[in-house]
Amino acid sequence: MGFFSNILKVFSRQTLEKDLEDLSVPFYLPFNTWVDESKVPGMAVTVLHRGKKVIQKGFGWADIDRRIPVDPEKTIFRIASASKPIASMALAKMVMEKKINLDKSFYSYVPYFPRKEFDFSIRQLASHTAGIRGYKGKEYALNKPYTIKESLELFKNDPLQFRPGTDYLYNSFDWVLISLAMEEVSGIPFSEYVQEEILNPLGMSNTLVEVPEENPEGKAVPYTRTQSGFRLAIPVDNRYKLAGGGYLSTSEDLAKLGRAYLENSLVSSEVMREFLTPQMVKGSSTYYGLGLQVSMDKTGRPFIGHVGNGIGGYSNFFVYPEDEVVISLLINCTDPKVQPLLDEIVFPSVLDYLSSGSLI
Numbered sequence: 207m208g209f210f211s212n213i214l215k216v217f218s219r220q221t222l223e224k225d226l227e228d229l230s231v232p233f234y235l236p237f238n239t240w241v242d243e244s245k246v247p248g249m250a251v252t253v254l255h256r257g258k259k260v261i262q263k264g265f266g267w268a269d270i271d272r273r274i275p276v277d278p279e280k281t282i283f284r285i286a287s288a289s290k291p292i293a294s295m296a297l298a299k300m301v302m303e304k305k306i307n308l309d310k311s312f313y314s315y316v317p318y319f320p321r322k323e324f325d326f327s328i329r330q331l332a333s334h335t336a337g338i339r340g341y342k343g344k345e346y347a348l349n350k351p352y353t354i355k356e357s358l359e360l361f362k363n364d365p366l367q368f369r370p371g372t373d374y375l376y377n378s379f380d381w382v383l384i385s386l387a388m389e390e391v392s393g394i395p396f397s398e399y400v401q402e403e404i405l406n407p408l409g410m411s412n413t414l415v416e417v418p419e420e421n422p423e424g425k426a427v428p429y430t431r432t433q434s435g436f437r438l439a440i441p442v443d444n445r446y447k448l449a450g451g452g453y454l455s456t457s458e459d460l461a462k463l464g465r466a467y468l469e470n471s472l473v474s475s476e477v478m479r480e481f482l483t484p485q486m487v488k489g490s491s492t493y494y495g496l497g498l499q500v501s502m503d504k505t506g507r508p509f510i511g512h513v514g515n516g517i518g519g520y521s522n523f524f525v526y527p528e529d530e531v532v533i534s535l536l537i538n539c540t541d542p543k544v545q546p547l548l549d550e551i552v553f554p555s556v557l558d559y560l561s562s563g564s565l566i
Contacts, residue, residue, distance in 0.1 A: 233556055234263065236547060241266035246542045247429045247436050250278035250457035254465055254532040255560045262458065268426040268538065270436060276538075280424040282412055282454045283536040284444075284519025288512050291523060292413070292463060293381055293449035294497025296400045297332065297388065298473040298481050305391050308332070308480070308496070315387035320362050326370040328387060331380040332496035333485040337366030340377035347517050349418070349441050354386050354396060357446035374485075374492045378450030381497070385449035397448060407472060408462045413455040418443050425454065426538035428518020436539060439518030451516055457534040464525045464532030467510065482510055505554045515541045522548060529561050 240246045248266035252259065264276030300306040306315070308329040313319065315328070322337075330336035339361060352359075361379050368375070385396040392399045397415050405413050414422060418441060429436040444452035465471070470478050481496040493501040498510045503526075511524035520537040522545075533553060537544075 252457040286514030286516030288514040288521035352446035381450030460534040
């Protein structure tokens with residue numbers, strides 16, 4: 207930690223407006239090191255402050271063999287569970303328009319789902335307190351072309367893990383069910399609703415559904431780390447869990463979503479407040495709202511957002527409301543083991559700089 211603190215101190219202490227170039231340099235150093243040491247194949251980062259883009263850069267390779275560098279505007283990554291904040295915004299839109307009631311039974315929207323011992327609501331699904339199970343075995347890496355409805359076969363006959371509202375169990379099947387309810391309500395595919403109501407209005411033109419047989423321009427090759435470097439990640443089909451972990455995006459696009467969360471540009475502040483309130487279980491906070499983490503970082507700064515880890519993709523999406531900062535960081539490999547450094551050094555340093563206008 208002292209190493210990075212010393213690096214930061216050598217740079218000039220000018221005002222933020224005159225020092226954006228100096229700002230970028232120290233925070234790039236660990237990223238370049240990760241590429242050089244083969245911790246990550248490629249990475250893109252975008253930082254917004256008060257709606258203004260202050261950091262945006264690519265590191266390493268979108269395609270190692272072809273030596274195609276990462277471009278934060280154009281390189282498209284698997285964002286894994288950072289898909290949930292996209293789906294959450296879409297659900298919030300439906301709630302605002304009174305198309306879905308968070309506290310209504312899930313069965314009101316999807317009556318054909320097998321009945322469980324206890325009823326559960328959309329709110330409980332979105333907050334991971336409904337009792338739906340998580341992945342078994344290698345279900346996280348399925349490569350079958352399930353539709354959302356077809357994927358119910360994976361878990362529809364399994365019992366709830368606990369009485370809804372009495373515990374917390376993070377999983378992506380919750381959002382499979384929510385996206386199915388949204389399809390039933392809207393009468394159109396979940397992906398179309400999100401495209402029309404969220405992605406198009408925000409100008410997120412590089413946020414896509416990953417179709418295995420297609421290779422869109424700019425898509426980063428997904429890798430898995432090995433002892434000697436990287437290999438191609440195993441093929442997967444994430445379309446059935448689009449809402450919980452299936453989108454492709456760029457760091458620039460994801461930052462646009464963060465700005466929408468800051469500015470309440472798509473959803474009313476009243477509804478957004480409900481989504482960004484940590485849910486309680488047995489009198490204790492889960493530090494999770496409805497589709498997003500709602501907590502404080504290592505330095506005590508409040509944030510909302512999500513970390514995503516999937517086959518061939520890793521993501522950080524964080525919004526700091528009090529600092530008016532959005533951080534979007536995407537990597538094209540399965541868990542690169544860099545989260546502690548991001549949490550403890552890199553992100554706090556960026557926030558300290560932006561809040562004070564001078565390097566620490």
